[in-house]
Amino acid sequence: METSLVLPIVDISSPDKITTARLIRRACVEHGFFYVKNHGIPEELMEGVFRESKRFFNLPLEDKMVSLHRDFLGYTPLYAEKLDTSLTTIGDSKESFFLGSSEGVRGQCYPNQWPSENLLPSWRQTMECYYKNVMSVGRKLLGLVALALDLDEDFFIKIGALNDPAAVVRLIRYPGEVISSDVETYGASAHSDYGTVTLLLTDEVPGLQVCRDKSKQPRTWEDVPRLGGAFIVNIGDLMERWTNGLFRSTLHRVMPVGKERYSVAFFLVPNPDCNVECLKTCCSETSPARYLRKNFTESQSNCFFKYLDHITPRLYMAQIPAYTRRRLY
Numbered sequence: 139m140e141t142s143l144v145l146p147i148v149d150i151s152s153p154d155k156i157t158t159a160r161l162i163r164r165a166c167v168e169h170g171f172f173y174v175k176n177h178g179i180p181e182e183l184m185e186g187v188f189r190e191s192k193r194f195f196n197l198p199l200e201d202k203m204v205s206l207h208r209d210f211l212g213y214t215p216l217y218a219e220k221l222d223t224s225l226t227t228i229g230d231s232k233e234s235f236f237l238g239s240s241e242g243v244r245g246q247c248y249p250n251q252w253p254s255e256n257l258l259p260s261w262r263q264t265m266e267c268y269y270k271n272v273m274s275v276g277r278k279l280l281g282l283v284a285l286a287l288d289l290d291e292d293f294f295i296k297i298g299a300l301n302d303p304a305a306v307v308r309l310i311r312y313p314g315e316v317i318s319s320d321v322e323t324y325g326a327s328a329h330s331d332y333g334t335v336t337l338l339l340t341d342e343v344p345g346l347q348v349c350r351d352k353s354k355q356p357r358t359w360e361d362v363p364r365l366g367g368a369f370i371v372n373i374g375d376l377m378e379r380w381t382n383g384l385f386r387s388t389l390h391r392v393m394p395v396g397k398e399r400y401s402v403a404f405f406l407v408p409n410p411d412c413n414v415e416c417l418k419t420c421c422s423e424t425s426p427a428r429y430l431r432k433n434f435t436e437s438q439s440n441c442f443f444k445y446l447d448h449i450t451p452r453l454y455m456a457q458i459p460a461y462t463r464r465r466l467y
């Protein structure tokens with residue numbers, strides 16, 4: 139059964155930060171998903187990002203392949219990724235482009251794979267401008283998330299999470315037609331995001347669905363409708379871990395609906411070396427930190443993830459199963 143989910147709407151411009159933080163807390167505990175409106179990003183900029191994104195994906199494949207994904211950035215072709223690795227499908231029916239900060243040490247170490255300026259003259263400028271704008275919304279939102287967790291608003295800044303962050307924008311195109319196959323094909327198969335928060339913009343084509351209880355079988359999927367001009371925000375695994383499981387990193391997917399679809403996701407991944415350890419406000423005698431150091435001999439598992447009482451995003455991401463890549467070209 140599939141139903142539509144009614145999610146809380148957070149006005150990020152409200153001067154009443156305490157009420158806003160309370161709303162965010164409830165949304166993160168109950169759904170792990172909410173909308174953010176009045177974020178201040180000009181409509182023309184958001185339209186410009188979608189326009190330039192379409193221009194890129196409409197290029198001939200050989201021009202897109204010049205920007206092929208390396209060191210986390212650049213173009214990923216159709217079916218190159220399968221988010222749910224338990225599936226036997228050929229891969230998710232989408233193509234995408236990752237871009238990160240052009241500034242700081244990361245910008246130098248991991249340069250963006252910009253498409254040719256001759257082909258797309260205003261592309262880089264538009265994307266750099268969007269990256270800066272969405273980063274500043276992410277920063278503000280993380281301040282409200284800190285308040286929602288009874289921490290100082292600048293908690294995540296003070297611990298260095300936002301110094302040279304590994305945050306990325308991902309432009310995505312889901313084709314309208316999918317290859318015919320015996321097994322079901324997904325635009326994005328079931329997954330949760332790995333960072334702190336994700337800020338998503340989509341066009342008017344539906345497809346995004348969430349499963350609020352991943353342990354229940356069969357799974358119930360609910361549609362997440364778009365709210366014009368607002369971000370769809372969701373909590374990622376690192377934040378779930380940081381909050382000792384209080385905030386939910388909810389399973390979601392994108393179903394193909396027979397129509398081409400574009401979306402723009404921003405994954406607020408913190409500095410890869412900042413510590414992610416149970417927040418003091420998220421543990422108590424009755425709710426002890428779940429991710430405690432274990433003695434190496436206590437478990438037969440070879441997942442070293444379990445032996446750490448804190449983890450860094452770098453270590454965390456190393457644990458994510460490498461997604462299935464296919465060499466189609």
Ligand SMILES: O=C(O)CCC(=O)C(=O)O
Binds near residue numbers: 308310326346390391
């Ligand atoms: O395109 C969408 O609506 C969602 C994409 C998504 O969940 C992701 O890229 O992690």
Ligand SMILES: [Fe+2]
Binds near residue numbers: 330331
């Ligand atoms: Fe996602």
